[in-house]
Amino acid sequence: MKSKTEQTDESQEPQQQRPGKSGLIMAVLVLVLANAGLWAGVVWNRSGDPTGEISFTQCDFVDFTNATDGSSRPQPFIGSLYLSIDGLEIGTDNAERLGSFYTGYVAVSRGGEAWEKHFNALSENDRRWSSSDQQLLAVAVSRRAEELFPDYGQDGRSAVLPAYVGVDRWVALNHLVQVGDGMREKLGAIPVQGKDCTPTHRLTITWGQRHEPWLSAVEEIGSS
Amino acid sequence: MDRRTAGERSQQILAFRAELALLEQQGLAKFSVAENKRVVTYHEALLADFSRRFDTDLSSSQQQLSWGMRLASTFGALAFSCAIFLFFEHYWDVFSIALQIGLASAAPLVALVLCEGVERRFATRHYTGLAALVALACFGANLSILGEIYNISASANAFLAWGAFALILAYRYDLRVVLGLGLGGLIIFVGGSLTGLLGYLWPRRDVPELYLLASGLILLLPLLAGLFGAGLFDKYSDGVAKAIRRQREVYAFAGLAGIYINLQWLGLDAQQSLLPLADWTVEYIYSLLAFAAAGLGVWLCLRQRWQIGSYLSAGFLLFYALLKYAIWFWDDWPEYVFFLILGLIALGMIVFLNRLRSRLRQQPAVLPDLAGEAKAGGEL
Numbered sequence: 001m002k003s004k005t006e007q008t009d010e011s012q013e014p015q016q017q018r019p020g021k022s023g024l025i026m027a028v029l030v031l032v033l034a035n036a037g038l039w040a041g042v043v044w045n046r047s048g049d050p051t052g053e054i055s056f057t058q059c060d061f062v063d064f065t066n067a068t069d070g071s072s073r074p075q076p077f078i079g080s081l082y083l084s085i086d087g088l089e090i091g092t093d094n095a096e097r098l099g100s101f102y103t104g105y106v107a108v109s110r111g112g113e114a115w116e117k118h119f120n121a122l123s124e125n126d127r128r129w130s131s132s133d134q135q136l137l138a139v140a141v142s143r144r145a146e147e148l149f150p151d152y153g154q155d156g157r158s159a160v161l162p163a164y165v166g167v168d169r170w171v172a173l174n175h176l177v178q179v180g181d182g183m184r185e186k187l188g189a190i191p192v193q194g195k196d197c198t199p200t201h202r203l204t205i206t207w208g209q210r211h212e213p214w215l216s217a218v219e220e221i222g223s224s
Numbered sequence: 225m226d227r228r229t230a231g232e233r234s235q236q237i238l239a240f241r242a243e244l245a246l247l248e249q250q251g252l253a254k255f256s257v258a259e260n261k262r263v264v265t266y267h268e269a270l271l272a273d274f275s276r277r278f279d280t281d282l283s284s285s286q287q288q289l290s291w292g293m294r295l296a297s298t299f300g301a302l303a304f305s306c307a308i309f310l311f312f313e314h315y316w317d318v319f320s321i322a323l324q325i326g327l328a329s330a331a332p333l334v335a336l337v338l339c340e341g342v343e344r345r346f347a348t349r350h351y352t353g354l355a356a357l358v359a360l361a362c363f364g365a366n367l368s369i370l371g372e373i374y375n376i377s378a379s380a381n382a383f384l385a386w387g388a389f390a391l392i393l394a395y396r397y398d399l400r401v402v403l404g405l406g407l408g409g410l411i412i413f414v415g416g417s418l419t420g421l422l423g424y425l426w427p428r429r430d431v432p433e434l435y436l437l438a439s440g441l442i443l444l445l446p447l448l449a450g451l452f453g454a455g456l457f458d459k460y461s462d463g464v465a466k467a468i469r470r471q472r473e474v475y476a477f478a479g480l481a482g483i484y485i486n487l488q489w490l491g492l493d494a495q496q497s498l499l500p501l502a503d504w505t506v507e508y509i510y511s512l513l514a515f516a517a518a519g520l521g522v523w524l525c526l527r528q529r530w531q532i533g534s535y536l537s538a539g540f541l542l543f544y545a546l547l548k549y550a551i552w553f554w555d556d557w558p559e560y561v562f563f564l565i566l567g568l569i570a571l572g573m574i575v576f577l578n579r580l581r582s583r584l585r586q587q588p589a590v591l592p593d594l595a596g597e598a599k600a601g602g603e604l
Contacts, residue, residue, distance in 0.1 A: 023392055023395065023396035027389060027392045028333070031332050031336070031363065034363075034366075034367060034382075034385035034389075035329055035370070037381070037385075038370050038374075041374075041376055042374045042376070045374070102423055102424075162377065162425075164425035164429065178321075178373050180321055181320045210376075211377075212374065212375040212377065214375065
């Protein structure tokens with residue numbers, strides 16, 4: 001028989017409640033909502049008109065190789081390609097006008113009048129060290145993407161990218177381009193040529209509504 | 225009764241037994257055999273019940289082992305997370321995109337189910353804590369991998385999701401480390417979002433003042449919850465306010481740590497500041513603020529007898545003082561002078577802390593509400 005003290009104490013101490021299902025449901029909800037939000041962004045990015053499209057060849061990607069490194073591990077290109085964007089002297093005038101760093105947009109291009117002007121303005125040294133093999137140069141800058149769209153993004157050789165722009169520096173986002181399943185086989189079939197590379201395939205990179213890029217086509221040059 | 229209350233009650237019983245044994249030894253007090261038997265039986269039953277239901281420690285050696293287990297579970301979680309990460313990192317590119325997405329999306333769900341299973345199977349916290357940390361790591365990997373596959377621009381919103389997930393796990397399984405991590409995530413979310421609102425590109429540009437603000441909010445949240453939450457809106461907000469107040473020392477710890485980290489950041493890298501002043505002025509302002517905040521932190525935590533808070537504040541004060549001292553004087557002074565002065569500073573700090581301790585002995589805690597945390601403080 002329990003003493004009076006024990007009975008009183010037990011009555012004041014209800015048994016521990018095993019956590020209900022609400023916490024578990026909320027945790028699953030957070031996981032689902034976060035993934036759903038992420039997928040919504042991906043779908044939105046790839047819907048509607050692209051905000052940029054530029055064609056390259058396999059020779060433009062310095063690290064292009066489908067060899068393995070001896071550990072049966074494929075080189076990164078199987079999963080992704082790296083874009084290297086250079087160029088654009090924003091200059092003091094712009095700096096005075098724009099003030100300090102701000103979130104804006106740059107137009108990157110690979111050919112065209114503005115591109116030639118900037119490319120020719122680069123010193124030999126800059127061309128060798130700053131400008132990559134892709135020769136993708138930022139050629140215009142603005143606070144608003146709409147100001148760049150009339151001239152860039154729809155000509156097949158330029159794209160409008162979000163960037164962090166300052167006095168003489170800027171940073172364009174999303175240099176990494178993921179290679180989809182459908183493209184992997186095609187990329188893997190392209191022979192690796194090394195330094196003296198002869199372009200045989202055209203690789204098209206497309207930027208979507210959110211200015212996020214993907215590899216949209218791999219074609220043999222002359223086949224289309 | 226919750227786990228912490230059971231732990232506190234167990235400690236109280238053990239302390240009572242030790243003190244009673246001492247009193248009996250000195251002949252100052254003695255229970256009759258019947259009384260002693262009744263109290264011992266009652267306490268034994270309580271301790272056994274707490275141990276069974278909440279896995280509480282029944283002796284100081286068990287408590288020390290618990291600390292060891294806590295450290296082991298944290299390292300275990302890190303090791304498991306590293307193993308998972310490195311395995312997938314090694315083979316990742318071989319997997320198709322669909323498989324990559326499937327694995328990344330399923331991982332946190334599987335880890336959550338595992339966490340729930342462990343919680344139901346074992347009474348001890350350590351396994352659940354380990355599983356929850358792995359679930360948290362899987363969710364981080366989930367967002368990061370999908371973001372990389374689709375080149376999604378970095379966003380502070382990921383830290384909102386991650387922080388919310390951590391908070392839910394922490395409250396569901398009563399895990400303080402996970403709660404601290406969740407609050408850290410929310411500090412980054414608030415700071416990152418404010419950075420974007422000011423027109424800067426997060427994470428290319430970080431503004432420590434904004435993280436400072438977010439850390440201050442976290443620090444004050446239990447106080448605000450106490451002032452405005454209780455019964456103001458409805459039963460739900462009342463419950464949230466109570467939940468925040470119950471874990472107030474974790475909020476205080478995360479807030480203080482955030483404040484110290486950002487003050488140190490600003491004191492060392494003045495260019496990141498928003499203040500339109502010369503770099504050296506900003507550096508001196510924030511260095512002074514860092515010393516003042518840490519000193520105030522030590523004083524308040526000692527007054528409140530909040531052990532972990534006082535360790536954190538004193539540790540930061542010492543670390544930052546040494547860092548600034550080295551930056552300012554190492555190049556200019558001969559080494560022997562540098563170390564001589566350093567020794568004198570250490571002596572001065574001992575004298576200062578000793579005097580503070582003596583004064584505190586004579587004073588009761590200012591806020592009875594927080595004084596109660598002294599017992600729980602050591603468990604953080």
